[in-house]
Amino acid sequence: MGDVRHRTLTVLLAAAALLSACGLGGPRTFEGRIGALDVTVIDGTGHVEAIWFGVNSELADPFVSAVNPPGRPDVVIVGWFTRECGHSTLTLEFAGGRLSVRVRTPVGDCTNDVAVPRTVRITFDRHVDAATVDVEDARDT
Numbered sequence: 001m002g003d004v005r006h007r008t009l010t011v012l013l014a015a016a017a018l019l020s021a022c023g024l025g026g027p028r029t030f031e032g033r034i035g036a037l038d039v040t041v042i043d044g045t046g047h048v049e050a051i052w053f054g055v056n057s058e059l060a061d062p063f064v065s066a067v068n069p070p071g072r073p074d075v076v077i078v079g080w081f082t083r084e085c086g087h088s089t090l091t092l093e094f095a096g097g098r099l100s101v102r103v104r105t106p107v108g109d110c111t112n113d114v115a116v117p118r119t120v121r122i123t124f125d126r127h128v129d130a131a132t133v134d135v136e137d138a139r140d141t
Contacts, residue, residue: 034118036085041120044093052121065135066101073127078135080105081115090120099128104138 030041032053041051066078080103082088091102 032120035116037082037116037118038087039118039120040087040089041122042089042091044091045099045124047094047124047126048092048122049125050123054119054121066130066133068128068130069121073129074124075121076124076128076130076133077119077121078133079117079119080135080137081117084114084116088118092122097132099133101133101135102138103135 028043028046028048030043030048030051032039032041032051034053039053041048064079066076069075069077076099078090078101080088080090082103082105086105088103088105091100091104093100093102
C-alpha cells in the first residue's frame with residue numbers, strides 16, 4: 001500500500017513540475033518601474049519571454065497604443081498615459097486571435113495630474129501583429 005502511495009505522489013509531483021515548467025501553472029507576473037511609476041504586467045498568455053519598462057521613446061505617435069518595431073514581429077511596444085507616480089497593472093490575454101492589454105491605474109496619492117506617456121516593450125515567443133492588439137484603459141476613477 002505504501003509503495004502505491006509513493007508512486008502516486010511521485011507522479012503528481014512530476015506532473016506539477018511539468019505544468020509549472022510549461023507555464024500552465026497560472027499567469028506569470030513581471031514587475032518594474034518607470035520613473036516614479038510602479039508597473040506590474042500579468043502575462044495570461046503564457047507566451048511572454050521578456051519585458052522592458054520605459055518611457056514613450058519608441059512610439060512615433062504617443063496616441064498609438066501598440067506597434068511592432070521594424071524587423072521584430074515578436075515584439076510589441078504598448079503605450080498608455082498615466083500620472084507620473086502611483087501604480088499601473090497591465091493584464092495580457094489572447095482571445096479570438098487578438099491580444100487584449102487591459103491597463104488599470106488606480107487613482108491614488110499622486111498629487112500631479114499631468115498625463116505622462118509610458119511604454120512597455122514585450123517580447124513574445126511568437127509573432128504578434130500590433131494591428132491585432134487592443135489596449136483598454138480600465139482606469140479607476
